[in-house]
Amino acid sequence: MFGTSGIRGPVGDAVTAELALAVGRAVASEGNERVVLGRDVRESGRMLVDAVAAGLCECGADVHEVGIETTPTLARAVDYLDADAGIVVTASHNPPSDNGLKLRTPSGKAFGPEKREAIARRVREDDYKLAPWDDLGDRQRCGDVRDAHAERIIDAVDPDGTPSVVVDIGNGTGGLTASVLDDLGCSVRTLHGNRDGSFPGRPSEPTRETLEALATFVSRTDALLGVAHDGDADRMLAVDETGTFVPKDSLLALFARAAADEGDRIAVPVDTSLAVDDALSPLGASVTRTRVGDVFVAERTTEPDVVFGGEPSGAWIWPAETRCPDGPLAAAKLVELVSNRGPLSELVGSIPRYPIRRTSVDVTDKTAAMDGIRRRVADRYADVDTRDGVRVETDDGWFLVRASGTEPLVRVTAEARTEPDTDRLFDEATALVAAVTRE
Missing domain, CATH: 3.30.310.50 (Alpha-D-phosphohexomutase, C-terminal domain)
Known part of the structure; x- marks a missing residue:
């Protein structure tokens, strides 16, 4: 039922309103009395949000709806709203025919194996704690979580000057990045900025191949770099000032090197390049390897000497901020790095590349x-x-x-x-x- 990043699959097949209702019931039956609920831009999300909310309320949980927001915005809101859990209706970087559910804890981390199995068991066994008619949950709208997320990002970075940045929103929820960078004094231009769950501008997953328009646009402007998100903006990838795609392991190494001091560790999955080890070695820092999946990377960041975690897929975690991969924060961190330390192409060139x-x-x-x-x-x-x-x-x-x-x-x-x-x-x-x- 659960993959490494939640529940995901074709709507009407693997993902149905019946499943969404069951997951809502199961999450509430596990003792989560206050749940934050939101979705990405896919039209099927309307139906699935209603089904999840019905299941939550039916088992006595109060639902705090945030509407269409990034996954990291909702993940941060779980703590901000003093809730017990968060549910995002999203298929992340999957095609528009898909949808799914991501479950988050107050730390921003995805539900771990034990919590996921508890939900899956209740769904398999149809085992729910239905509330009596006079103790059903309430459903209310919360509207200020985006501003709270933006303020946290602005407080976390300090870019130098007024760098020019291109943001490829990918028709998803990542418009927050453009507005935050604008508030930080950047000169911002956007691509594929209209919200559209059919993702007409490019496929939702940002890759070297799907970011050709971003690469071309950046190469023909004075931009310092371009950044891009997937549909729910928990991922962030980049192109340098020449329009060259930044290799994923190189981007991980750059973030790791900026975050680490002597004795620190960086959490990475088992398929991460040696380039990250070698980039950290001169600093006296090291990597600690995890299973593949941001939930496992995030779990490792609970250890006191782990200061950053990342997956080459584009998921970047600064545990002092949140244990949810935060694409808008990553974009702001990268702009800060480039504006303070020089061209992205040169920074990438300092990272070793191995066959x-x-x-x-x-x-x-x-x-x-x-x-x-x-x-x-x-x-x-x-x-x-x-x-x-x-x-x-x-x-x-x-x-x-x-x-x-x-x-x-x-x-x-x-x-x-x-x-x-x-x-x-x-x-x-x-x-x-x-x-x-x-x-």
């Missing part, structure tokens, strides 16, 4: 394949991490073998500091997969 190889292998039984790979690497390698797939670290680099969460595939990734070492590690990893699939 990396990836492939996917069809398997009939993902569980059996991964069990076989674990047995084989335990005898062959000294440094093995099995928290999320199988990650093997060597003196030269690393490889990761990880089952797909949605398809009958095993994904293989290998990286080293030289091409020959990358090729060797990649060949070792694919040979392991081939061996277990023949068993």
